[in-house]
Amino acid sequence: MIRFLRSRCWLLFAAAVLLPGPAWAQQDGPAADAAVSSGEYEDAIRIAQTALRADPNDTLARRSLVRALTDVGRYDDAAEAAVGLPNLRGEALRARGRTAEAEAAFREAIEAGGADRLDAEFNLAELLFARGDRAAAVPLFDAFIDYYNRGETLSSADLTSVGNAVRYIGVTQPELFQDAVMAYDEAITADPANPEPHIELAELFLEKYNSTEAHTALQDAMTINERNPRVLLALARANAFDGNRGQALELVQRSLEINPNLVPARAFLARTLIDTESYDDARVELEKALEVNPSSLEALSTLAALHYVRGDLDRYEAIRARVADLNPMYAGLLTTVSEVAAQHRLYAEAAELAEEATRLDPLHWHGFAELGLNQFRLGRIDDARASLERSFAGDPYNVWIKNNLDLLDTFEEYQLVRLPGFELMLHNDEYELLLPYLEIAAVEAYEDLAGRYADVSRGDVRIEMYPRSADFSVRTVGLAGLGALGVSFGDVLALDSPAAREAGSYNWLTTFWHEMAHTIALGVSESRVPRWFTEGLSVHEERRARPGWGHPVTPEFLIVYDDGELPPVSRLNEGFIRPATPAHVGHAYDMGALVARWIEDTRGFDAIIRMLHSYRDGRPNEEIFRSVLGGEPEAIDAEFDRWLREHHDPDEARRFMELFGEGRRAFEAGDVVAARRAMEEAGELFPVARSGSPYAVLAQIHAQAGDEAAAIEALRTLTEYDETAYAANRELARLLEEQGDTVGAAAALERAVWIYPYDAEPHTKLAELYTGLEQHDLAVRERRAIIGLRPTDRARAVYELAYAYFRAGDLEAARSEVLRALETAPNFGDAQQLLLRIHEAS
């Protein structure tokens, strides 16, 4: 099924920017207007006030004054100054939550029939809609279609109101979203200096998960007035959507510096703070917002979400009741709480909340979208498809939903395979190949992790493996381009299959193990484990699982830690949610893993379990530090720091980086002696770094010198510590086999095929080695993998598998496979002989 997303061609235009010039210096009204349009708000206020003192009837000066006061958040002053400008007065009053007075002002403006009558009509309709009086609001919105269709000349502001109004009607007639875009375009053409249609257009695109178009609209708005607080807020939203959280925070702070009373900006900031688990800061922002406008549905919804994820259900219910009084039809609170709950990995709760939202408002397509996405995360595939289809039918412009539905359409290309405790979803092209390995890894991971963490499975763990990284990305964030490798939604894991990445760049099993550890931590803590702890545990568990997995402590991490660029243990979450640079997130993972190891080493593994249980019970970090780790946060930070420095020396890390750099430069310059000396010394300090391994260079140097024994030693060390060393493992296997070390060669190839199973040659070689070593079960696994690679010579490959089963003593499997080979090639002599041997043996 192909699903077309409704889209539009964006008309680019060059916005003409009107700047105040010397000619206007003598005319205070136009000067004030120009100043407010360009964001010189204080100048605008001063000029307008001067003008009004000279002429209280200077309407342009008054309008400019009210606009400037509103833009900087002086709403009461704006309302007071808006004499004879009832629509602007109504907007200022509405910003303070004085809705009854605002309504009267809007009605007065409509009655007066002035230039902003249509703006006032829209404002009135929106106000009625916001309190749940849809019966009164919808006809008012509908009227804007007539206003537009009459063909009268409409101003930029009027056209913006048309766009705003039809967006509301778009809930039942989604084609009107297209008309809204058209109206905004016309509004921009009518007055390129008006920022409002740009802002509305950007917000419309963001509602539809199209940040590219939103950014385009906002770039134009920024050329008009880069100090407009609402433009800055919209830009912050667009950046947050793109994952640029730091940029988003900076922009919203700039917005609030200009207008500290911009309630949507406070609510957005609070939402961002909640997402980063800075709950106290979020609460402060929301208190400030509600002080300005106690009726803000957006701020109240965000506050409800805050209480919900903090487990304060009494306060949550109180806010819900308050919002219900303001607007009994308002489903936005529930979807906001649902979104925040999902952000906190409470997917089941998020689905319930979204479902409740759709019951409250059956036209709330966003609610159906949230419901579908969370059902998808929970592995309820059919329910998810139904919810997403319903959402998309109501709002066919939502890119995220379209992408998810398109992804669901591809599920027919996958096989569902059941193993005890697991449901595997593997692509048709690779399930035969990957299954032999997953059968081992899944069971091993679950038995190890669930056993030690005493996690009681609530059902099968679903593992989805995507051979196309773009599909995994859509599964995770709704859009292509995510750089991550795997995700755990609790009992549903999704990850890139090894086909999705270049050989030697990715170890799918460590990713699987990492995500399985998340599944366990989420299960034990009932999804309340903070990010720093679950990420740290996952890397720690990788390192425990296999030598070389989860890479060892790197010199880069130690230097960053020693330089104080990472938060202490008690605030390590900040390292994940507010990293100094993207690279610092990787260092935060390293530190989290070390903290987990330190806890296990110094307090015992049981302390980790008790911490998870404490998080499950909603206890704050500080309290858990005191009760489980036995110290105040600062003392814990200091103790970990001492432990870390006892085990790892940052000075050695610095020395390593010097030597490694020297060695590389010497190698590139052809000075092999100097390169070897530097790399050997560096390798004594750290076997691998994020920037590479000295042993990779040493292996090359020894190989070039013909010193195979030394090359083997270098490769041994490299492959011991580098979980993605595919080529090195293959080379090591080759060298070891040449020397007759078939055990060592098999071990190296074993590592290689687990890293990247798509090359046939190492499987064949490994099967032969295992046969020689009489490890027939492993030879069977390799022969199965070869068939999974779809060899052209399938009959021979199946025969080889049959023979491996025969050697392993599994005569029934051998018989079945040899018949499969002979079915293709009835006169295949080797297979015929095997069939006879099987029958004779049984």
Added chain:
Amino acid sequence: MTRLVLAAALLVLQSTGAASQVHLLIVSGLGGEPRYVEEFHQWGTTMVDAAVDRLAIPPENVIYLAEDPARDELRIDGTSRRDEIGSALLSMAERAAPDDRVMVLLIGHGSADSRGSRINLPGPDLTAEELAELLTPFETQPLVVVNTASASGDFHEPLAGENRTIITATRSGMERNETLFGEYFVAAFAEEGADVDQDGRVTIAEAYEFAETETERAYTNDNRLQLEHSRMEGDLELAAVFHLGGTAVATVPADASPELRALYEERQRLQSEVDALRIRSTQLDAAEYQRQLETLLLDLARTNREIQEAGGSQ
């Protein structure tokens, strides 16, 4: 191409094709860039070696025309000019018996436009229509033409005819990028892996399937968009039985004793039953099909063992 066609057609060839000879013309055209010159030469000589050494085609039945005969005088018989190709085909036609098998393998760069599809040669290029004209002397012989060049897809229509199989590396003349298909088609005969039914012979159908699969795999492994899509058309039953030779020729030796001859006949009967059973497989319960298949395969295996014990060949 289905396995059922292959199985049914196998019986025909065993009675008629085993004694016939193979005639092979290999033509490699202009390389242009050194790497293509090298690549085309490599494919051509690999095919010559495989034909003579592995497939046991009499050397006099293998003609290789290339861009520069001086490069490998032992293997290359002349320049791949259009007139020399014509002469070679004429000579081949004169020598070929009516039921001999003929294969023409074209290697090089191709092009296609409104004037037709062609392969680039020293001197004038060879168009599909001109090649069709040159092949007219082969009135009775089963004929396979394989054009591994870029933009070769339009060779099908001009060359189509009874008792002919045409293979091209590309779907149409619009696929103009360099092709990998030829490398794998040659490898099907030169290396292990293409003999799907393990009968010791690689048929044209098997070679095509091998080349098609490996070409796709090469693009996938290199993470490249596949820019060539091969086509095999014409007499597909011929493709299923047309082989260039091999080592495990399952024919009854002329000096076979009556007992051994009976065993060969029994093997032939069992093989036919297996083929018939496979055709009926969808009509049978899976377990019953497996049971009958196993019985027949066991009998076939025992018969083969008896043949070997009696001095026959598998």
